[in-house]
Amino acid sequence: MNAAANPNPTVGRQNALSTRGLSKSFGSLTVANDIALNLPVGARYALIGPNGAGKTTLINLMTGMLAPNSGQIFLGGDDVTALAPQQRVRRGLARTFQINTLFAGLNALEAVTLAVCERRGVTGRFWQNIAVNKDAIEEAYEILVKLKLGDCCYQPTRELPYGRQRLLEIALALATKPKVLLLDEPAAGVPQEESGDIFEVVAGLSDDLTLLFIEHDMHVVFRFATHIIVLVGGAVFTQGTPAEIAADPGVREVYLGARKHG
Amino acid sequence: MLPPVFGVLFDGIAYGMLLFVLSVGLSVTLGLMNFVNLAHCAFAMLGGYVTVILMRDLHWPFFATLPMAFCAAALLSIVVERILYRRLYRASDLDQVLLTIGLAFISVAIAAWFFGTQQQPITLPSYLHGSFNVMGLNIAAYRLFLIAIGIVVTVMLIVTVEHTRFGAQVRAAVDNQRMARGLGIDVDRTFAITFALGSGLAGLGGALAIEIVGLDPQFAFTYLVYVLIIVSVGGLGSIGGSFAAACLIGVSDIAGKYYAPQLGAFLIYLVMVAVLMWRPAGLFGRR
């Protein structure tokens, strides 16, 4: 596990998450083509690109929900390519979903408590009352309060307003105490005036947390990201600081231009 | 002189053809809609009783009753699809299982009410009756007839699915329902028609089965097990898969009864569990 034993010298400890030559295709359709990325610890990365560029696919590959045809994924220097999604989560790689993927019949407190209990490894205990795990419940409640869900956490998830369900997506991911958090359009479907609230929450997360988020709203991207990756046709088109990306004529053409036309 | 294994093989394939006609409709509708229709063999049973009534009470010739068995099952399936199934396409598989088991129970009771619980024999025309000898092999005319029907049905299905506009729609919908809808294919209508055709084939299978396995009200459940085994072993939505699985199960069952009668139906269940553990989506399944 030490750096000397690391087969790939460019994947250092300073990177929270990296990929090497990550590729995936469905038949003749290539959705990820030789993707190599390094996310330094504490970075705030935005992943942008036109529809169908393979942004969600990349998150699915990183989290193990899709198996790549080739390439590797490193989490804090360790190769996690062969690990199942839940094992990656336990090592600190969490994600949210673009389309709400919540526990409709549980309330927010139960759902986040469940995630906390899974992390603490107590969900195998069928003989003790859930309320015995006071620390886990209070930790869950603190996360909910931090995300402004404290006042509705006894309501079944399916009855929560949509914007709050989006926040619960993030709360569930935070409950796993991630080192790296991948947010797939955290404000998807939320009215513009509320999407600011969601990104304020995201911006307020701990500095140790490495973030990668997919977002279409360029104002949000330029405001919150320290670094931007442009994905086109399943491949990394370019990456750089917001200023570099804004000045890049190629990006204007393929991405901003494409959006203007439709 | 051929060894008895060829006789077992012949009987097994004939039996497999029967099972194929019974099950192929369920396979296609499952692949289309993921709808778990445990009442499939109730439609088969209806076909069987139609043939019995027409032959015994109205003295129709056997061959004339077969289209009627097909049509009766197809018509009933349209009604049932309209009234009940249509509302449950997006329901959980548990709800679908419960509803269709319920319908199967009802069909058993109705059959018992009208016909009693005894077997319903029919008298086949003389040319389907006897058997002849080929190189020491006893070939029953009716089994040869079953194999012929099985091949005709297979060819017709493949031609329909591969070479007609309707078939293209079915394939598109099985492959990717959302995309098919996006292309303007009326998936619900496609399904209703496929469902009717599949149930019709089941009805035909029910009529053909009388001579081989008999017909009583328990038919709806006894052969449901076989049909489900073939569908899951062959893979959902795959005609070729159903064909191969039907042959495999038919031969296994006959061979089991011939060589190891004390095992009973043990062998086919073992084949099913083994195939599914090896390939959870079935032999030809893609998912």
Added chain:
Amino acid sequence: MTDIPTVAPQLYLQSRSRWRPIEIVFWLATLLPFWLFPDYLSLASQIAVASLFALSLDLILGYAGVVSLGHAAFFGLGAYTAGLFSIYVWGEVFTGLIAGAAVAALVGYASSFIISRFRHLTLIMITLGLGLLLHEAANSAGWLTGGSDGLQGIEVWKVAGLFSFDLYGVTAYSYTLGVLFVVFLAARRLINSPFGLALRGIRENFVRMPAIGADSNSHIRKVYTISAALAGVAGALIAQTTQTVSLEALSFERSADVLVMLVLGGAGRLYGGLIGAAVFMIARDQFSGIAPQYWYFWIGILLVVVVMLLPNGILGGLSKIFARWSRR
């Protein structure tokens, strides 16, 4: 938002597992047959056994969302094990129960590795196939199980050395009800445990579970084993109280019946299986004059009605009516 929490989160979760008065009334009501229907105590003990069986199915179906069409396999295993245990070892009932539960749990644990890999139709087929496989195996192994004649010669001792099984079923009902209550307490504890919460998570969203770091397959293996053990206890009870085991204990009909009971009462609710079993068994007793095929006609009608009109069973319907009524 009007629902500002007034109770602390921990106390809130604790309060959800508190005994409600209606529950105490329910369990007191289970004692009524001793005085009100002394002629029906053997039926009552059959209801208790069916309730226990339905409760075991509820754990996997209602709480973890695993649909099984072959749960009778474990019921039958428990029944045959307890029966054989009393013939070849001794007739003490509690050790017989434990033996039945242990064998069912062992087979459940072995098959859970298969079960946990599949979902949907393949899962339904695998459970059905394994159930039929066992039924055929018991049929073939006539030297051990008695085949289609059933297992004869079961003799059990007095319960706790004091109460022998009488003709009226006083001991049988006391015994089965006692076991049911103890198992119910355990199941209730399980549902309100962290494990129970994880099971509800699996039912509510199977896809999300890995994304919160949960190993759903290991949860499913565990609950399947527990459920098999409880079904084994139910089977052992029927063997001990009726002193015979027939092949029917392993049959598809029994798997279907328990599914009907659970769905009728309301899956995913602790009392669903209990209420469903009582309604089902009493109805069957009342209509015992009619031939079995007509009985299944009404079961069929019932299933169609439940699926179409009463998706959460009797208890689901009642709680909906109650919610509407209390809101008024």
